[in-house]
Amino acid sequence: MIQAAISPVTVSKDEGLMSQNQISILWVRRDFRLANNAALVAAxxxxxxxxxxxRDASVDALGSAPKLRLEMAIGAFAEALEGLGSRLILRSGTAAEVLETLAAETGASAVFWNRLYxxxxVARDTDVKALLKDREIEAQxxxxxxxxxxWTVETKTGGPYRVYTPYWNAVRGRDVAPCLTPPLEMSTAEDWPQSxxxxxxxLSRGMFRGAAVVRRHxxxxxxxxxxxxxxxxxxLIAKYKVDRDRLDIAATSELSDALSLGEISPAQCWHAGRRAMQEGAAGAEHFLKEVVWREFAWHLLWHYPHMDRENWRPEWDGFVWNDDxxxxxxxxxxxxxxxxxxxxxxxxxxxxxxKMHNRARMIVASYLTKHMRMHWRLGLQWFADCLVDWDLASNAMGWxxxxxxxxxxxxxxxxxxxxxxxxxFDPKGTYLARWLPDAFGDHSDASMSFYDAVPKAWKAYITDAPAEPLVSLTEGRAVALAAYETYKTQ
Known part of the structure; x- marks a missing residue:
């Protein structure tokens, strides 16, 4: 078993005496974990x-599948806190109003949280921090x-990286702090606020009947x-570089949804991967590269905050996609x-x-934007509604x-x-047989579940004949390249 490097949490006698009567609010966002949680340790x-x-506007704006997954994360974290004799309080409203009210109810003199990017x-948190400090409440x-x-990763000439490989080379040798251990117990307020x-x-209402199907996975x-x-x-990590693109076998970590909600931290993944690399696992470095690929997405979004809505390359604003x-x-x-x-x-x-296999995501995205000539924003928005591992930066950069x-x-x-x-990547057709009935194999449980998951309004039935290709691959490619050539000459 390979575990992330950890750093013990210690509280000195003096610290304990100084802080025993102080109450802190831990504002939980996308960090549903006890281990390696700096805000929790400070509190x-x-x-x-x-x-x-x-539950503020940012929660209500989430797509249906991300809300379902969030609901599951909240429930699991609440149970973990109860195991420490604590409770997770749930409140609705603007963050500023809720935190100010909760501080008044509990007598809390500090609010701690882990950053989002x-x-x-960022705008919300900046306003919240200013309000709390104005009320003489510590905010960290x-x-x-x-x-x-x-903002700590810059090119030699200053400014952000725009290409992944130089970014990887810049950070691959950097130290990553050891992970903090979870607390063994938590002191609680004498009078718990209502929840x-x-x-x-x-939260899962938008999934309708599909919620029960997805929950099983x-x-x-x-x-x-x-x-x-x-x-x-x-x-699996030893063969990760070789097998990670295979659609037909289980070769990946399956941690994307946990990372998106902070049930595990990237540092924990990094240290586990480094340990595996030191022990000779051939695919470990490539796993680290994938962890850093996620970092690169957030690096880009931080410096180009409109990446999820506008073309990252502004010169593409004149290219014509169908956005219907x-x-x-x-x-x-x-x-x-x-x-x-x-x-x-x-x-x-x-x-x-x-979820969808990463190689499959590239295939379906290319088919939509190239062969079908549909705008990438349509696909991005569809994924944002359907992925339990939705991640704003990764989704935007990927599309x-x-x-x-x-x-x-x-x-x-x-x-x-x-x-x-x-x-x-599916040489024996195993992936196709798993998800497509009749034409590629027997009716697997997975392929049958599709008819239970999708909206009834789609009128999808197991008796439906396989769909005929809407776009010729040869013609679709030719039209896409012609559109690109026309665009370049404008």
Whole structure:
């Protein structure tokens, strides 16, 4: 078993005497873990802790599947806190109002939280910190969602990196602090403030009948995430570089949803990967590169805060994509009936599990933006509604990278051929047989679950004949390249 390096949390006698009567609010956001949680450690050292999760506008703006996964994360973290004799308080409203009210109710004199890096959260947190300090309430934020603060990684001439490989070379040798151990117990306030009920929030309501299907494929909570990391580093990491793109075998860590919600930290993954590399695991360095790929996405979003809405390369603003969300091609892509087997299989994997293999994500994104000529924002928004591992920065960078408007040295003219991709990464058709009935195999539980997960309004039935291809791969590629040539000559 390979475990992340840890640093013990110690509280001196003097610190304990000074802080025993002080109450701190721990503002929980996307950090549902006890280990390697700097804000939690600071609050515990100071005295009694009141953990709170706030349902504000940022929560309500989430897509259906991210809300379902968030609901599961909240529930698991609440149980973990109860194991320490604590409770997770749930409140709705603006963060500033809730925190100010909660401080008045509990007598808390400090609020601690771990940083987020998207522009909306940064603006909110800046306002909250100013308000709390104006009320003479201590307010501190801590690092932990990333390996490196985005503003600390610069090129030799100053400014952000725009290409991944130089970014990787710049950070690969940097020290990552040892991980903090979880507290063994937590002091609590004498009178617990009232909490709203998680069930009454109905966060998973938007999933409708699909919620029950997706839940079966999600293991929420810190304990489950640490177990997956251990299993991955014990059994799969050695062949990770070779097998990670295979659609037909389990070769990845499956930690993307846990990372997106902070049930595990990137530092824990980094230290486990480094240990595996030191012990000779051939694929360990490539795993570290994938951890840093996520870092690179947040590095870009920090410096280019409109990356999730606008072309990262502004020169692509004049390129013509179809942005009609009601276009038959886009609707067929959403429903997994394009007639391209690997594309349709990947979309069905998404609706059943809430995830999609990373190689499949590149294939379906390329097919939508190149062969179908639909705008990358349509795909980005669809994924934001359907992925349980939705991550703002990774989703935005991934779609723009594939579409050609993002940070890629070989942009638009890279066009994935779904057929050759399937032959290479699913050579025996195992992936297709798992997700597509009739034409590629028996009715597997996975393929049948698709009909239970999707909206009834889609009128998808097991008796439906396989879809005919909507777009010829040869013609679609030719049209895409012609559009690119026209764009370049404008």
């Amino acid at each position: 515990v050292k100071r005295g009694a802790v009141v953990p709170v999760f706030i 998207d522009p909306r959260s 934020s801590f690092a932990g969602a990333l390996l490196f603060e985005p 709203e009920a998680l069930a009454e929030w109905e 999600v293991s929420a909570g810190e304990h489950a995430a640490l177990e997956r990391l251990d299993e991955f580093t014990d059994t 969300a009601n276009h038959p091609h886009f609707m067929a892509w959403c429903r997994g009936i394009t007639g391209q087997p690997v594309v349709d299989a990947a979309m069905r994997e998404l609706y059943v599990t809430g 723009q990278w594939v579409a050609g408007s993002g940070p890629d040295a070989a942009p638009y003219f890279r066009i994935y051929n779904p057929e050759t991709q399937a032959q290479k």
